[in-house]
Amino acid sequence: RGKSPPAAEEISAELNLPLRPVNVMLKKLVEAGLVNELGEKGKSYQPSRDLSGLALREVIRSLRDSGGAALTPETENSVLVREVKKRIAAAFAAPGANPTVRKLLDSVSPAPSGEDTPEEGRL
Numbered sequence: 001r002g003k004s005p006p007a008a009e010e011i012s013a014e015l016n017l018p019l020r021p022v023n024v025m026l027k028k029l030v031e032a033g034l035v036n037e038l039g040e041k042g043k044s045y046q047p048s049r050d051l052s053g054l055a056l057r058e059v060i061r062s063l064r065d066s067g068g069a070a071l072t073p074e075t076e077n078s079v080l081v082r083e084v085k086k087r088i089a090a091a092f093a094a095p096g097a098n099p100t101v102r103k104l105l106d107s108v109s110p111a112p113s114g115e116d117t118p119e120e121g122r123l
Contacts, residue, residue: 005044025063032062051102056091059101 006014012022026045029035034054038044047054084104091099 005038005046007042007044011045028063029059032059032065034059034062047101051105052100054101056088056099056101056104060088 008023008026009019011026012019015022026035026037030037030045034048035045036048038046087104088099091097091104
């Protein structure tokens with residue numbers, strides 16, 4: 001949306017997660033064909049398709065099937081990761097639910113200044 005695709009370092013900083021697990025996760029997403037890696041030096045990353053059509057179930061399955069956990073105990077306990085896990089569980093709670101990545105991102109994206117606060121359900 002008008003911004004250039006972020007590098008792993010930017011993703012790590014924005015999510016307040018260590019760089020190593022972010023790199024591991026990005027590699028798995030690239031291997032699964034869900035994320036495109038751009039450039040040879042100073043690599044950046046972007047989704048391989050529209051997030052509105054990408055089922056969250058597909059992303060989770062791809063990460064699980066790739067073997068090994070990307071999250072370290074430190075990362076696993078971060079506020080963001082706990083909140084995302086809670087929202088993923090809620091998204092799948094309804095019978096037949098098939099939430100998309102876009103819906104999840106919309107639920108955790110920071111609101112423009114002064115709109116929503118963490119108490120109102122946003123990080």
